Amino acid sequence: METENSTKDIEKLNNLLGLIENGENIEQKIKDAKKNIKNFEKEIKKENSLIDKEKESVVKEQMGKSTEREDEKISKLNKRISSEKSRKNKAKKRGQKERIEEKTKSLRMKNRELNRTIRTKLGENDLPTFCNSTWFYVLYCTEGLIEWLIKLTFFAVMFLLIPMLCVCFVDWHIFFKGLLFILVFIIDFAIYITIFLVTKDRDNGTLEELRKERDEVKDNKKEIKKIKKGIKADKDESIYDLDSYDKNIRKYQEELDELEKDREKNLKDFKDNKKDNLVKEIEDKHNEEIEKINKLITEEEEKVVSLENALNENKEKIQAENNGALPESLINKYKIKKIIGLIESKEVKDIESAVNKLGR
Template sequence: MDGTSLLSGGVDTLREIKENLLELERCQSESNMLNGEEKQLEKSIQGLEKDIAEEVQSTIKKRRQEIESAFDKQIDKIQSRVKKIQDRRDKSKNAKVSERIKDETSSLRADKQSLRLDAKTLIKQKHIPSLCNTKLYYALYFPGCFTDFLVILSTLLFVLLIIPCGIYFFLLPEEKSIYLIIIYIITVILFGGIYILLGNLTKERHREELLQIRVIRGKIRKNKKVIAAIKRNIKKDKDESTYGLQNFDEEIAKAKQEISEIEAQKKEALYTFDNTTNKIIADEVNGIYEEKLNGLKVEFDRVKSELINSENKIKALTIKTASEYEPFIGKDLMLPDRLDALINIIQAGNATSISEAITVFRQMRSDT
């Protein structure tokens, strides 16, 4: 329809224009509604797909952990059995080692016992105080080895440091230098006197016998070193064939073989799960929600199709309005109420065409 024909038209033409305008508004309203539905359906589909994916992953993880747990429990039981067997083996070995040490040192222990008896007999026969057959006594009066000098050093520290300082700091009501000097003098006199007196009563009177006992104690010390060396060598000995541990070793080897077999079965089960079972689980979970998800997708496709149709209508009506009506009637008059006003002007007999109705409408607007 060209502009001349349009402007010469009457009420029917205006009503047609109004119908097109109302249809455009209806399509725009429908498009907005469909656009909202499309977004909501898209959000629902994405949310459901996310929930399905999470349920698939959690189900697969749970089932996989159940498989691992079942095999691990069996392995733990066997490992516990291995530990018990190992404990019994160690106990048996320790008993055999102790028995071997006892056998291989029996003569040395007998010699040591005999030497101790000789020393005690000599002390008893010569009426020597039993104190004289102690490590402390021989370290103080007959030092002969490094440990004796350590004993002397420890004794001096105790007598000249710990005792005086203990009395000075903890027993006296007040601390004065003179008190400390007096304490040291008394300590030196007291313990020095005891040392000299004991030496006179024992070392001077029984020197020959004490030297004999010293020789005996030296033999006992060497005897202990030999016994200790034998113990070390036996404990370090890697050859366990003499201890009768074969049954334990066979049980342990059998149990470890069981563990290896179970671990292989576990590996195979997990491989099958990762490559086959997890797909079956995914299909099961997807199957539960398939109908609901497909329903949402069908509804989404329907709404999307209607939205496309609505947008195409809007496009066509907008182009028609912009090209056929607005250039001649004016964009400001392309409103339902103003089109009604033009219709009323013609129906009232104030105009015979759209062109005249527009002129009358604008004059009425300018007059007001």
């Protein structure tokens, strides 16, 4: 009797084991089907991406072809307009230059005469030409607040800063540094005095007399600069005879405007009448593949539903077969195989004993 019960229990456990393994197989099939669905969805997404790229590429290419003739002519006209404007600008600059030369001719001639007079007087008094420089007048014929400020700054650099820098660059005793400072100071002072002795000291008032001519030259240069600035700022182009350039530019611009209108017309025609057809052709070309993939997705989804129903039925069969013999914690194939082993090895006589031994 005991052996008969054991055999029935083992049979019951093997039935449970078969149902559990069947459930695992069904769950794996559900996972595989869902994975297939995800892969198919990725394929559709990839296909849609390819469609979008193809639409963008084809539409862009055909749109370019619809305005190709106008674009080529527009490019050539823009180059002509740019070239004509460049020629006009050069002609205007030539006119401005001629106008500046004419307006400043008397001032430039006056400056040449004044400079000739200055050089002559310097030569008559055996004075070097550098006596006609701005820096010389600042240092030796100082006049006015600005020139005095510049002269004092020069003295500070010449007689203080330079000797101090020379001292800083040597690693000598303080006494020798002091001697070096005095030596550099004396050399600088000697240079300044030497220039004074060969120029200012023997000029007999010539340098002061020449200041008037120098100031006049300076004023003339300012006036020349003012005239140049005024002519360049003048917006009136009528005096430069630029009508031929303006006429050509207007002609090219009118042609350009007409081409732009034609281009817009062709572009509108493409967008209104051709673009949608192109897009539809591309979509139709890919629709068959997308529909095929969608059909596979539908099949897999139906398979998932069918498998989930089968899984639920299998769970019900497990519960019916178990009929409360095993607690939920022991309803798995590893525990059931262990229980079968215990019964077959005679360690326990039935399921109830095995459950008690393993613990609920």
